[in-house]
Amino acid sequence: MFEERLEALRREGLLRSISDRDSPQGRIIRVRGGVLVNFSSNDYLGLCGHxxxxxxxxxxxxxxxxxxxxxxxxxxxxxxxxxxxxxxxxxxxxxxxxxxxxxxxxxxxxxxxxxxxxxxxxxxxxxxxxxxxxxxxxxxxxxxxxxxxxxxxxxxxxxxxxxxxxxxxxxxxxxxxxxxxxxxxxxxxxxxxxxxxxxxxxxxxxxxxxxxxxxxxxxxxxxxxxxxxxxxxxxxxxxxxxxxxxxxxxxxxxxxxxxxxxxxxxxxxxxxxxxxxxxxxxDALLVDRLWRNRESLVRGLHCIGVDTGRSETPIVPILLEDDQAALRLSEFLRARGIHAPAIRRPTVRTPRLRLTVSAAHTEEDIALLITSLREARDCGLF
Ligand SMILES: Cc1ncc(COP(=O)(O)O)c(C=O)c1O
Missing domain, CATH: 3.40.640.10 (Type I PLP-dependent aspartate aminotransferase-like (Major domain))
Incomplete structure (x- = not known):
């Protein structure tokens, strides 16, 4: 019974699995054999590994x-x-x-x-x-x-x-x-x-x-x-x-x-x-750094024509047409060294990449994300 239900989830692109991290939580993480810049954690001030x-x-x-x-x-x-x-x-x-x-x-x-x-x-x-x-x-x-x-x-x-x-x-x-x-x-x-x-x-x-x-x-x-x-x-x-x-x-x-x-x-x-x-x-500078990074990410996204919706904080979604499109974009970014998993139903009604930026990110990290997203856009991925 559960096998069939799981198969139905897989067909719809809604199957979830747990990806273990093989490093401390932080700006750079090791997941599924890749060393990736992490745009998916809620560690906004980079304190997890402090x-x-x-x-x-x-x-x-x-x-x-x-x-x-x-x-x-x-x-x-x-x-x-x-x-x-x-x-x-x-x-x-x-x-x-x-x-x-x-x-x-x-x-x-x-x-x-x-x-x-x-x-x-x-x-x-x-x-x-x-x-x-x-x-x-x-x-x-x-x-x-x-x-x-x-x-x-x-x-x-x-x-x-x-x-x-x-x-x-x-x-x-x-x-x-x-x-x-x-x-x-x-x-x-x-x-x-x-x-x-x-x-x-x-x-x-x-x-x-x-x-x-x-x-x-x-x-x-x-x-x-x-x-x-x-x-x-x-x-x-x-x-x-x-x-x-x-x-x-x-x-x-x-x-x-x-x-x-x-x-x-x-x-x-x-x-x-x-x-x-x-x-x-x-450390007021730490919170300031978070907000500077947030502004830099949003500016970069707007420059390449990405709509950041209602976002006013370090949580910045990219809305996508369907669950498969979200999975494809996430995999594309992974191949370029970025961790940004797809968020699908039933967590959200509209599938998306939920990007989160932290005080620990560098300008280079954000530039890599923007360049990769521009490339994805040019390939018609969103
Ligand atoms: C808005 C909100 N409330 C509550 C929680 C649950 O918090 P915790 O992860 O500490 O259980 C989360 C996070 O998962 C959240 O995003």
């Missing part, structure tokens, strides 16, 4: 061992966990924060904890899968609004009144690289007495001089705003957190099932994240 993160993790592994052995509520946590939580609430200017095992766990644990079956969730149609799953697990009634369409959201908030409203959105949409209209969302949430849950996975370390999407817009962290962030992307480590008011964070500690019933993050990952937050907040 020496001081490695050293911090190694020291903590020496001190605390490799596993944490229990949930945070039992004996899984350490003083390092507390320290990271304090740093993260400073980063996000909130009263408190609490760690989760991953961004997926944060979204699927926190959303059901704040929205029960009597609540109504208003969710952007392009939200990340983990937010969608969090909404499903909550059993609240979930209303989808058109992507970033504030008129549509307002109309729904006015007409669908059942329980406390909770608005759920990505800050940076992970497949298009556009930024949610957070100023309007905050105003709408205030006007309708709603909670606003922001997934800042791709904003943390990237927007607002590293502090995230609210800082980018200069929006104060009101008590009805809940910020989620991952430590697995710009922070170059692993894990995630929710930053919010003290009562809300204590509520999560008491009710979020993915926090209570899951083993705490190991201390060495926490130590790497502590170091990452220190670097993010002290």
């Amino acid at each position: 020496d001081s993160l490695r050293r911090a993790a190694a020291r903590a592994a020496e001190e605390y061992g490799t596993g944490s052995g229990a949930s945070r509520l039992l004996s899984g946590g350490t003083a390092l966990h507390r320290r990271l939580e304090r740093l993260l609430s400073d980063l996000k200017a909130t009263e408190a924060s609490v760690l989760f095992g991953s961004g997926y766990a944060a979204n699927t644990g926190a959303i059901p904890a704040i929205a029960d079956r009597d609540a109504t969730i208003f969710s952007d149609e392009l939200n990340h899968a983990s937010l969608i799953d969090g909404c499903r697990l909550s059993r609240a009634s979930t209303v989808i609004y058109r992507h970033a369409d504030m008129d549509h959201l307002e109309e729904l908030l006015r007409t669908v009144r059942r329980g406390r409203p909770v608005i759920v959105t990505d800050s940076v949409f992970s497949m298009d690289g556009d930024i949610a209209p957070l100023r309007d969302l905050t105003q709408l949430a205030a006007a309708h007495d709603a909670l606003l849950y922001i997934d800042d996975a791709h904003g943390t370390g990237v927007l607002g001089r590293g502090r995230g999407a609210l800082s980018h817009f200069g929006i104060p962290p009101e008590s009805f705003v809940i910020q989620m962030g991952t430590l697995s992307k710009a922070a170059g480590s692993y894990g995630a957190f929710i930053a919010a008011g003290g009562d809300l964070v204590r509520w999560l500690v008491n009710t979020a099932r993915t926090l209570i019933y899951s083993t705490a993050l190991p201390a060495h990952l926490v130590a790497a994240s502590v170091e990452a937050v220190r670097i993010m907040t002290s």
Whole structure:
């Protein structure tokens, strides 16, 4: 039965497989025997392989061992966990924060904890899968609004009144690289007495001089705003957190099932994240370099006539006609030393290459990508 289903996926160009990397994550990676310039990671600041993160993790592994052995509520946590939580609430200017095992766990644990079956969730149609799953697990009634369409959201908030409203959105949409209209969302949430849950996975370390999407817009962290962030992307480590008011964070500690019933993050990952937050907040040049590279990539793409759609961030998609076209372009780039895997259905409706640029890329890397894409275009590949 699964054989036939797999064969059907293969015929449609939708079969996925895992490609192992045979090198550290970084600007250059070794995959499937090739040494490639990597335009596919979320390691926006190049911290995954950073020496001081490695050293911090190694020291903590020496001190605390490799596993944490229990949930945070039992004996899984350490003083390092507390320290990271304090740093993260400073980063996000909130009263408190609490760690989760991953961004997926944060979204699927926190959303059901704040929205029960009597609540109504208003969710952007392009939200990340983990937010969608969090909404499903909550059993609240979930209303989808058109992507970033504030008129549509307002109309729904006015007409669908059942329980406390909770608005759920990505800050940076992970497949298009556009930024949610957070100023309007905050105003709408205030006007309708709603909670606003922001997934800042791709904003943390990237927007607002590293502090995230609210800082980018200069929006104060009101008590009805809940910020989620991952430590697995710009922070170059692993894990995630929710930053919010003290009562809300204590509520999560008491009710979020993915926090209570899951083993705490190991201390060495926490130590790497502590170091990452220190670097993010002290090395302004690093975030500047990321944005310079982003501008250089987008300028290059526009020069060769590539439409970068709604992208406003280091995530830059190239939309393609179908899944096969995305696979062909990805293979073409691979042959020229570039790693940019195809993103296909069901992750996205329109197949694409999702390019991500990092602070670690050089001008030569970006030039190689642009030249290769121009060549692909001349060959009629897109
Ligand atoms: C917008 C968004 N939210 C949540 C996640 C999940 O985060 P994590 O990889 O830490 O589980 C991701 C990344 O995969 C993401 O892109």
